[in-house]
Amino acid sequence: MKEVYINKISKYLPNRPISNDEMEEKLGIINGKTSKGRRIVLRNNQIKTRYYAIDDNGNITHNNAQLAKEAIMGLCDDDFKIEDIQLLSCGTSSPDQMLPSHAAMVHGFLKNGNIEINSPSGACCSGMNALKYGYLSVKSGQTENAVCTGSERASTWIKSQIFEDELKYLETLEDNPILAFNKDFLRWMLSDGAGAFLLENIPKGNNALKIEWMEGYSYAHEMEACMYAGGDKMEDGFLKPWSEYPSHEWSKKSIFAIKQDVKLLGENILVKGVDSLKKAIEKHNVKPENIDYYLPHISSYYFKDNLYKEMVAQGVEIPWENWFMNLSKVGNVGAGSIYIMLEELVNSGKLKKGETILLSVPESARFSYAYALLTVC
Structure with a gap:
């Protein structure tokens, strides 16, 4: 088995940062009324700025595959050219289409010859699963390098036009139609962008990070869907897919909109998260107090304090x-x-040789969690 190193990291954030007050202008006002939930959600998540692949004239500037391609180009220079990539592994929650795969579309934009591609499906953990595929390929000697990405273009999934037909339909049923909170909630949470890692079997440069191990855990065997798109959840928790609805209901029910069961999220995301964290670090005999940098992907600062309290309760306080x-x-x-977070940390100048970094990524879709421990070389 080979050792595996993250030798380069790149990110791509489209256009300019968008403030809280500009969000509704960018995404559109639904049914002529400003969202009642917007200020509550933003107050809780404490996000101040985000990025959309939408310019100031309302034009779409990039699709998801193009965002990933731009992040990958940031890895390339005279020492590592785009034609040197042996494996391309791309994760996303928001592919531009159901087929072809996301990685195939990214490869199509790169135009860099025959290479192996991989497209893990899922939500936030798809970026970590893309990383793990590349990690295992390089570690096993199948390839000498791998480029792994995580990217999203959520903005077009949450624009007001997605919900217009549903609101028109609701107007025929009631006097005061409003968008359900499980759909409105995510409009003020999600952002666009991409990150990319270059993995190789020897360390290079001043900021190489050795991947010590990666672990993943799913709780789908005991939990129903919490975040979903392309279907609707029945009262018994069964997720009915879009293909079982007549086409005229797709827009009436906003079937393809991304939705979040907020109650299920709040009750389980932290408990299951810390349970999986405990499993991972105990398996590898890692003491939490010895982790120099903990990078938790959390959707909202609302969860930060309670995540810490749950760590204390389960005896894994970082x-x-x-x-x-x-x-x-x-x-x-x-x-x-997680790609964009690690890129900022590496470029902060704070890291010292021998320090450890724990990447922690939850996925509320049906409660999955992924971890990676890195050492600064």
């Missing part, structure tokens, strides 16, 4: 001073968040 996050500046970029 000291506050070792936490590193950039959610307030870049927003929740889903599968891309």
Whole structure:
């Protein structure tokens, strides 16, 4: 088995940062009324700015695959050219289409010859699953390098036009139609962007990070869907897919909109998260107090204090001073968040040889969690 190193990290955030007061202008006002939930959600998540692949004239500037391609180009220079990529592994929650795969579309934009591609599906953990595929490929000697990405273009999934037909339909049923909170909630949470890692089997440069191990855990065997798109949840928790609805109901029910069961999220995301964290660090005999940098992907600062309290309750407390996050500046970029977070930490100049970094990514879709321990070389 080979050792595996993250030798380069790149990010791509489209256009300019968007403030809280500009969000509704960018995404559109639904049914002529400003959202009642917007200020509550923003007050809780404490995100100040985020990025959208939408310019100031309302034009779409990039699709998801193009965002990932731009992040990958940031890895390339005279020492590592785009034609040197042996494996491309791309994760996202918001692919541009159901088929072809996301990685195939990214490869199509790169135009860099025959390479192996991989497209893990899912939500936030898809970015970590993309990383693990590349990690295992390089570790096993199948390839000498791998480029892994996490990216999202959520903005077009949450624009007002997605919900217009549903609101028109509701107007025929009631006097005061409003968008359900499980759909409105995510409009003020999600952001666009992409991050990319270059993995190689020897360390290079001044900021190489050795991947010590990666672990993943799913709780789908005991939990129903919490965040979903392309279907609707029945009262018994069964997720009915879009393909079982007549086409005229797709827009009436906003079937393809992304939705969040907020109650289920609040009751389980932290408890299951710390349970999985405990499993991972105990398996590898890691003491939480010895982790120099803890990078938790959280969707909202609302969860930060309670995550810490749950760590204390389960005996895996990581000291506050070792936490590193950039959610307030870049927003929740889903599968891309952990890439963008690590890029900022590496470029901060803070890292010292021998320090450890724990990447922690939850996924509320049906409660999955992924972890990676890195050492600064």
